[in-house]
Amino acid sequence: MIIFDQILPIVTEVLNDHHSVVDQLDWLLINRDLNGRIRLILPESIETDDGLRPRFEDIYRTLGERIAPHAFPAEHGILYEANKDIALQSAASRPLEGFKKVWVVDRLATEGKWAPITPETKGPPRVVFFSIKGGVGRSTALAATAWTLAEAGKRVLVFDLDLESPGLSSSLLSPDRQPAHGITDWLVEDLVNNAEMMLENMIATSGLSQDGEIFVVPAHGADPGEYISKLGRVWMPKVCDEGRREPWSARLLRLISNLEERICPDVVLIDSRAGIDEVASSCVTDLGATLLLLFALEGSQTWNGYRILFEHWQRAHVAQDIRERLKIVAALVPETERPTYLEQLREHSYGVFIDTLYDEIAPPPSDAVGPVDDGGGRTWRVDQIVEGWNFDEADEGAPHHPWPVYWHRSFAGLRSLQGRLLVIDAEEVRSIFGPLIRGVIDTLDMGAGHV
Numbered sequence: 001m002i003i004f005d006q007i008l009p010i011v012t013e014v015l016n017d018h019h020s021v022v023d024q025l026d027w028l029l030i031n032r033d034l035n036g037r038i039r040l041i042l043p044e045s046i047e048t049d050d051g052l053r054p055r056f057e058d059i060y061r062t063l064g065e066r067i068a069p070h071a072f073p074a075e076h077g078i079l080y081e082a083n084k085d086i087a088l089q090s091a092a093s094r095p096l097e098g099f100k101k102v103w104v105v106d107r108l109a110t111e112g113k114w115a116p117i118t119p120e121t122k123g124p125p126r127v128v129f130f131s132i133k134g135g136v137g138r139s140t141a142l143a144a145t146a147w148t149l150a151e152a153g154k155r156v157l158v159f160d161l162d163l164e165s166p167g168l169s170s171s172l173l174s175p176d177r178q179p180a181h182g183i184t185d186w187l188v189e190d191l192v193n194n195a196e197m198m199l200e201n202m203i204a205t206s207g208l209s210q211d212g213e214i215f216v217v218p219a220h221g222a223d224p225g226e227y228i229s230k231l232g233r234v235w236m237p238k239v240c241d242e243g244r245r246e247p248w249s250a251r252l253l254r255l256i257s258n259l260e261e262r263i264c265p266d267v268v269l270i271d272s273r274a275g276i277d278e279v280a281s282s283c284v285t286d287l288g289a290t291l292l293l294l295f296a297l298e299g300s301q302t303w304n305g306y307r308i309l310f311e312h313w314q315r316a317h318v319a320q321d322i323r324e325r326l327k328i329v330a331a332l333v334p335e336t337e338r339p340t341y342l343e344q345l346r347e348h349s350y351g352v353f354i355d356t357l358y359d360e361i362a363p364p365p366s367d368a369v370g371p372v373d374d375g376g377g378r379t380w381r382v383d384q385i386v387e388g389w390n391f392d393e394a395d396e397g398a399p400h401h402p403w404p405v406y407w408h409r410s411f412a413g414l415r416s417l418q419g420r421l422l423v424i425d426a427e428e429v430r431s432i433f434g435p436l437i438r439g440v441i442d443t444l445d446m447g448a449g450h451v
């Protein structure tokens with residue numbers, strides 16, 4: 001019996017057997033519906049083309065027999081559309097390997113597609129804090145970064161987008177400073193064009209910093225209200241009067257841009273949800289992040305998770321759009337045997353990046369003469385080293401090479417991070433979060449030299 005993962009390899013095989021026929025089309029969509037069943041969508045002109053139409057009916061029949069039960073009865077297996085973009089209907093699509101004019105269209109039950117990747121923002125830099133596993137100190141590190149940047153005189157805008165388990169705002173705001181509304185309120189009101197009034201009352205300033213300012217946009221307001229009912233609606237697309245459909249992540253991006261214009265921050269910090277989740281997908285791929293911090297605990301669960309994500313980007317041909325913005329953060333690095341722990345983490349991180357996101361460096365041709373060290377331990381003739389986006393395992397500037405955040409007992413099991421940050425000093429922050437914060441400042445070229 002054929003299973004889901006075998007569908008596309010078989011489609012590729014069958015179409016390859018008919019490459020010359022397929023090449024005669026302007027476009028061809030392989031539509032995989034919500035149940036994982038395949039249809040072909042062809043340009044309308046083919047329906048009346050007595051030469052090509054029967055050829056594609058034959059192709060679908062062959063395909064249907066091979067991928068059953070993931071096919072329709074042959075007479076329902078082909079659809080015709082005037083226009084490719086209408087047929088796509090904003091679903092995720094990607095080119096089929098080996099074909100120039102064939103795209104796979106995946107209709108998903110969720111909006112979280114993890115591809116394509118929104119280009120980097122041209123406004124103030126946005127830094128997303130993401131992790132595959134929860135509870136790794138993401139929000140704490142974000143709060144410490146916000147605190148340090150504000151102490152250096154920066155205007156920092158923070159979004160709590162961990163909507164399903166909000167908490168960051170209470171780390172940065174005392175209860176009396178919580179604003180009336182939050183991101184969920186805005187997203188729900190926006191559906192009925194009622195969100196403008198929210199903007200005045202969804203940002204609060206944190207009293208933690210003396211010099212700069214931390215502006216916090218919480219997931220919900222001081223009174224969460226019917227939070228669960230609102231949460232169930234935040235990822236609704238908005239259908240405008242002209243029938244145009246605006247996906248929820250585009251709405252979120254509109255909110256972020258709007259607040260950036262109001263606040264004029266030097267930097268925007270976004271606390272994402274953990275895991276391969278719908279809201280996280282938006283934070284990582286749709287918000288035009290400048291820098292994506294991928295928090296990692298050493299262990300197979302972390303690396304398997306990142307591998308799944310990176311392979312998805314590779315398959316969707318979007319790896320090049322995102323890989324230069326990634327950086328691994330070694331989370332909660334234990335107090336004992338730090339060098340060994342970090343070495344292992346770096347080795348496993350490198351393994352995943354080299355298998356998925358880094359370009360392969362072609363092996364030296366057989367007539368290579370040398371030896372010349374390419375800096376990566378290989379000895380080739382210089383003119384035979386093929387250029388590519390690749391790094392040495394020990395290269396500190398590489399995305400796989402972690403910025404560590406150290407486990408420290410003063411942060412473990414805290415009752416109130418807000419209380420902790422009120423009494424913290426710069427030296428303490430530096431000793432725990434220093435490499436991460438320094439890395440963020442240098443990468444964004446923020447010139448907070450004395451931090």
Ligand SMILES: Nc1ncnc2c1ncn2[C@@H]1O[C@H](COP(=O)(O)OP(=O)(O)OP(=O)(O)O)[C@@H](O)[C@H]1O
Nearest residue numbers: 134135136137138139140406407408411412413414
């Ligand atoms: N550097 C640290 N050293 C020790 N404990 C820490 C450190 N950072 C955070 N913690 C503790 O670890 C726990 C989880 O931290 P935090 O809430 O920041 O993680 P998170 O990754 O944001 O979690 P979630 O996925 O639930 O949002 C908290 O009890 C926090 O006090």
Ligand SMILES: [Mg+2]
Nearest residue numbers: 138139162167
């Ligand atoms: Mg958190």
